Amino acid sequence: MNPLLSLLPASKRKGMHARLSQQFAYISSQTGDQRVTSHHSRFTCRYGYGRSAESASMGESGQDFAAVRIHKSVCCFVLCDGVGLSYRGDFAARYLGSSLMGWLEEGRDLSADQLKMYLDRLASAATEELDREPLEHESGFMRSVLEDKRRQGSQSMYICGRIELPNRGTRGRLRLAWQGDSRLRLWNGTEEISELFDHTFSTAERWSTNRGLIGGKPHWYERSIPAEMPMRLQVYTDGLSDLDPIREPVPDEQIQVLLDASHTGGLDDDAAFIELQW
Known part of the structure; x- marks a missing residue:
């Protein structure tokens, strides 16, 4: 128990616990792993979050980024997969993810067109921030190579969303947006309806600090949420591709086995996982 709560009378502690449980935030650390929680x-x-075996052994940051924020009946989330062949994909994933979370939480004029304009405008600010990041090598030929690569920009793929639950007989709202090949799966009750998103995932689609949107505008999905309909949403990066054929809920310990990847000597790629049910 929170030590401050223990000082309150039991009747007040119960109400305080209820209020605290309505607010929650998770932001992944790119320098460490997160067990399934x-x-x-x-x-x-x-x-959950896991770095690739190579990143972990070399003490490097993971290229993925994940965050969730819940306030009462509203949940916003982001999942970003930095492009390793670009300059500092970890930076693009973190910068894009943090920016998208702010846009979603503001919650005004949420649409595909507004998101496109926002992400294109975001590129110049991201470039300025990236230019302030220190280069990994101080001098010589490698510095010149890195400077040229930095000018080409840092890139990331993404999935993000805002879920507003039904209140007092009114329907809720689900909004999702994405570019790239990370996994986006949705269930109505026990029926998976992810075929709604077929043929919309491509590694050629992404966001760049140099060019803004690449490969087209964001994919956008929006629907109402009936009060009587339980739903499950699952998003994860390609490091957890072993989940692809599994339609039933997967226990924590089995997801953790995939994140640990002890059976293969560690993850081949970074892995980030978010699952939401309501």
């Missing part, structure tokens, strides 16, 4: 409120949220 759950949060329970009006949403049930599971999340």
Whole structure:
């Protein structure tokens, strides 16, 4: 128990616990792993993060980024997969993810067109921030190579969304946006309806600090949420591709086995995982 709560009378502690459970935030650390963990409120949220074996052994940051924020009946989330062949894909994933979270939480004029304009405008600010990042090599030929690569920009793929649950007989709202090949899966009750998103995932689509959107405008999905319809949303990066054929809920320990990847000597690629149920 929170030590401050223990000082309150039991009747007040119960109310305080209820208020605290309505707010939750998770932001992945790119320099460490996150074991599969759950949060329970009006949403049930599971999340986990694992760096590739190569990144972990060399003490490098992971290229993925994940974040979830819940406030009462509203949940916003982002999942970003930095492009390793670009300059500092870890930077693009973190910068894009943090920026998208702010845009989603503001919650005004959420649409595909508004998101496109926002992401194109975001590129110049990201470039300025990237230019302030120190180069990994101080001098010589390698510095020149890195400077040229930095000018070409840092890139990331992404999935993001905002979920507004039904309140007092009114329907809720689900909004999702994405570019890239990370996994986006949705269930109505026990029926998976992810075929709605077929043929919309491509590594050629991404966001760049240098060019803004690459490969087209964001994919956008929006629908109402009926009060009586339980739903499950699952997003993860390609480091957890072993989940692709599994339609049933997967226990925490089995997801953790995939994140640890001890059976293969570690992950071949970074992996980030978010699952939301309501």
